[in-house]
Amino acid sequence: MPSLDSIHWQFRGSVFRCQLSMNYPNLGTIYFQREAGNRLTLNVHSVFVHFPSLVSYSQTASPWQELKTYPSQSVEGYSAHKMGDIQLQRQAPVNILNGMVSSKWYQINFKQNSGNLVFDLAPVNFQSAENQFARCVAGLLPKGFQELKKTTYYFSSGSSTLSDAKKSLIGDIGLYVNADPSVIAVLVDGYSDAKGNRLENLRLSRIRAEHVEESLLLAGIRPSLLQVRAHGVRALIGNPESSLNRRVVVRLVKKPAGGKDDV
Numbered sequence: 001m002p003s004l005d006s007i008h009w010q011f012r013g014s015v016f017r018c019q020l021s022m023n024y025p026n027l028g029t030i031y032f033q034r035e036a037g038n039r040l041t042l043n044v045h046s047v048f049v050h051f052p053s054l055v056s057y058s059q060t061a062s063p064w065q066e067l068k069t070y071p072s073q074s075v076e077g078y079s080a081h082k083m084g085d086i087q088l089q090r091q092a093p094v095n096i097l098n099g100m101v102s103s104k105w106y107q108i109n110f111k112q113n114s115g116n117l118v119f120d121l122a123p124v125n126f127q128s129a130e131n132q133f134a135r136c137v138a139g140l141l142p143k144g145f146q147e148l149k150k151t152t153y154y155f156s157s158g159s160s161t162l163s164d165a166k167k168s169l170i171g172d173i174g175l176y177v178n179a180d181p182s183v184i185a186v187l188v189d190g191y192s193d194a195k196g197n198r199l200e201n202l203r204l205s206r207i208r209a210e211h212v213e214e215s216l217l218l219a220g221i222r223p224s225l226l227q228v229r230a231h232g233v234r235a236l237i238g239n240p241e242s243s244l245n246r247r248v249v250v251r252l253v254k255k256p257a258g259g260k261d262d263v
Helices: 091-101 127-138 164-179 198-218
Strands: 010-013 017-024 028-035 041-045 054-060 078-082 085-088 105-111 117-121 150-154 183-190 226-230 247-254
Touching: 010 127, 017 127, 028 127, 041 091, 041 105, 054 091, 091 105, 091 127, 150 164, 164 183, 164 198, 164 247, 183 198, 198 226, 198 247
Parallel strands: 183 226
Antiparallel strands: 010 017, 017 028, 028 041, 041 085, 054 105, 078 085, 105 117, 150 247, 183 247
16 A cells, blocks of 8 residues: 555546546556446556456455454456456446445455465545546446447348337447547448349348448438448358348448558
8 A cells, every 4th residue: 555645546538438547656557447338347457466366355444443354255257368467347346436435445455376466445535536437437438349340230031121229229339430530431231141033132232231321320420431332142141041141230440540440
């Protein structure tokens, strides 16, 4: 635990992601994060985190309270994609953040071969940043890029009509594309099954794609971003007459900082 006067929780966020973080001098950074379309996580970045065998947390007494031992709870969901970075998932981040909002102090314990690593989480200089974090979370987009970068809409045999429920999903795409200037194209590809005449199937796949295009335009997507293509019975999936082939696929193309398109 750093000295109390050096504890400063910081907020940063957008409609895509909200973060509430604190830096531990010579140890690392810990931050709560909520991304559009995802649950709250608690993330730790430290060179001292070495793929722990067990992660647990417990409430702890503040320095001005009588010393008291609280029960420890194992973190059921956590992932370490590389050494030095670990993400706590599921219920633990929610419990810890809600407790800190109520002025409770916590410890997170990482059990490792090299010895235990303990982070203390203190709700000091916390409330203002947490209030900004809460407002940010309330304004997040319904879904993020990972959920929307490729979406598939299926149709009944011979039909080109989208249900109202599917149209609402297209609304989420519109919200995202209008908020993210790095999206440089929205690809709309129509397909059909192999029932009936080949040319008729090609025509039907185009009508389906154009129907989805119309819904995307109504969702506010600029016409210049849309690219519509019809493929008919090309790229069949499994049984040629399967319902999986009566589909329109919408893909978002982003231009990342590196210059290569991200589809």
